[in-house]
Amino acid sequence: MSYDFDAIVIGAGPAGESAAINAAKHGRRVAIIEDRPQVGGGCTHKGTIPSKALRSAVKQLVRFNRHPLFHEGVDPNWFDFPKIMKNVQTVIREQVTMRERYYGRNRIKxxxxxxxxxxxxSVQVKALDGENLTLTTEDFIIACGSRPYRPDSIDFSHARVYDxxxxxEMAHNPKKLIIYGAGVIGCEYASIFSGLGMKVELVNNRERLLEFLDDEISDALSYQLRDHGVMVRHREEFEKLETTDNNITLHLASGKxxxxxxxxxxxxxxGNTDTLNLDVTGLTADHRGQLKVNQRYQTEIDNIFAIGDxxxxxxxxxxxYNQGRSAAAAARGKENSRFVAEVATGIYTLPEISSVGATERELTESKIPYEVGRAFFKDCARAQISGSNVGMLKxxxxxxxxxxxxxxxFGAEATEIVHIGQAIMNQQGEGNSIEYFIKTTFNYPTMAEAYRIAALNGMNRLD
Structure with missing residues (x-):
């Protein structure tokens, strides 16, 4: 059986969903292909949504245990990990239902x-029910996402080895967990599992945690992880892994x-490109399975675009989401489409981290003069009230x-707080100034008030 469309999107994660809906709203006949039984992509089923729902549960546990009203607290070991994940499935179902409604309302096949x-x-689809379909189109948008890298030397089928x-899907509660890789995902899970009372060893092959962050924020993250009981090991390289029915042993190149x-x-x-048969189109993915695009999200083949992971x-x-809209616009012939070049970083550790713009190191290396204004959350009334007084705005x-x-x-609600400053930073001319925070009356008590405190702190350094 064959079908013809104006645009076909491969992958129903955030990028693919955004591209498909944007194309449909501009009158194009659109199809989307998803290799899972349900829409949402890896973001909904394996990544952002379940991990952040898990984090939310652990965050409430940690906050309860640190609140002065509850002196005895709750033993984290009382919480059953599989039971928590069953609750997470409720959020996933709600997300899937919502997204299915989007496709139906916009008549996307x-x-x-x-x-x-x-x-x-053209593309062939081997449907989950076994039927083979042929779809043809003017334009393709590849949004097939990514998956964890799995080296051949590690047996991921073993019951105690995970990515x-x-x-x-972990069905037990390990007392001690090794996390190899201290990038964003590794640091987030180190926070989560240490919050559940597990002993966590975080192995980092770099000099410091999340080197792209401002140094002061990276240092604060390291301190907080260690304060929560995480053992952080820097400059270590994987050598081999031994597994038994009862435990695992990680051997490092340093001999540890x-x-x-x-x-x-x-x-x-x-990137999930290995099953797409790209050779017949003239495209080639790099060694990480990723595709190269121009400022319009167009690959080397004019009618094939790529977005997302x-x-x-x-x-x-x-x-x-923004890439999806831009690629759909470019595919339908719009001359100017936005290329996403600057985004706020959101890292969901406990507490969370967010940043936008230059770091101190980048400004120093570029010989750009700057000054610093800080607001420590321990000095903010709202943070004192909520018991979330760890962190700062810089x-x-x-x-x-x-x-x-x-x-x-760095601190509670950092990923929300940063967008206030981002909005001011993106203003043109005199609108982009810390004076805005001094002249503006903030609700009291709020976490947003930290901007006023930080701006005044910075201005005081100029006197």
Whole structure:
């Protein structure tokens, strides 16, 4: 059976969903192909949604245990990990139902199956029910996402070895967990599992945690992880892994051996392009399974576009939505479409981290003069009331024009707080100034008030 469309999107995650809906709203006949039984992509089923729902449950536990009203607290070991994940499934179901409604309302045809190109304008779909379909189109938008990188030397079929997808299916409560890879995902899970009372060994092959962050924020994250009982090991490289029915032993190139109940491998991701039969289109993915695109999200083949994790940085759902809209616009011939070049970083550790703009190191290396304004949450009334007094808001600004150059936040609701500063930073002319925070009356008590405190702190340094 064959079908013809104006545009076909491969992958129903945030990027694909956004592209399909944008194309449909502009009158194009659209199909979307998803290799899972349900829409939502890896974001909904394996990544952002379940991990953040899990984090929310652990965050409430940690906050309860640290609140002065509850002196005895709750033993984290009382919480059963599989039971928590059953509750997470409720959120996933709600997300799937909502997204299915989007496709229905916009009359987007959804095909569940594995897509494989047959030429630049057609694709074969092996449907989950076994039927083979042929779809043709003017334009393709590849949004097939990514998956955890799995080195051949590690047996991921072993019951005590996980990656960031399979960890959410863990059916036991390990007392000690090794996390290899201290990127964003590794640090987030180190926070989550230490919050559940597990002993966590976080192995980092770099000099410091999350080197792209402002140094002060990276240091604060390291301190908080250690304060929660996480053992952080820097400059370590994997050598081999030994497994038994009862435990695992990680051997490092430095000669160290770490024994634990389970291993979580969080060292890189690969684009899901290996099953697409790209060769027949003239496209070639790189060694990480990623595709190269131009400023219009167009690949080397004019009618094939790519968005989301499959093109690499920034690999964020927030950016993927914007990429989807831009790619759909470019595919229908719009001359100017936005290329997503700057996004706020959101890292959901406990507490969370968010930043936008330049870091102190970047400004120093570029010989750009700057000054710093800080607001420590322990001095904010709202943080004192909620018991979330760990963290700070940090503003970097030009000492002459007072123009905002960077915003860095570590603490409760950081991923929400950062967008206030981002909005001001994106203003043109005199609107982009820390004076806005001094002249504006903030609700009291709020976490947003930290901007006023930080701005005044920075101005005081100029006197």
């Amino acid at each position: 959804v095909f569940h199956g594995q897509a494989s190109f047959t030429d630049q304008h 960031s997808d399979t960890i959410l 051996r770490i024994v634990a109940d389970a291993l979580l491998w969080c060292n890189g991701r690969s 499959v093109i690499g940085w920034p690999s964020l759902a927030s950016a993927a 503003l970097l600004f030009c000492p002459d024009s007072l123009k905002l150059l960077g915003i860095h936040c």
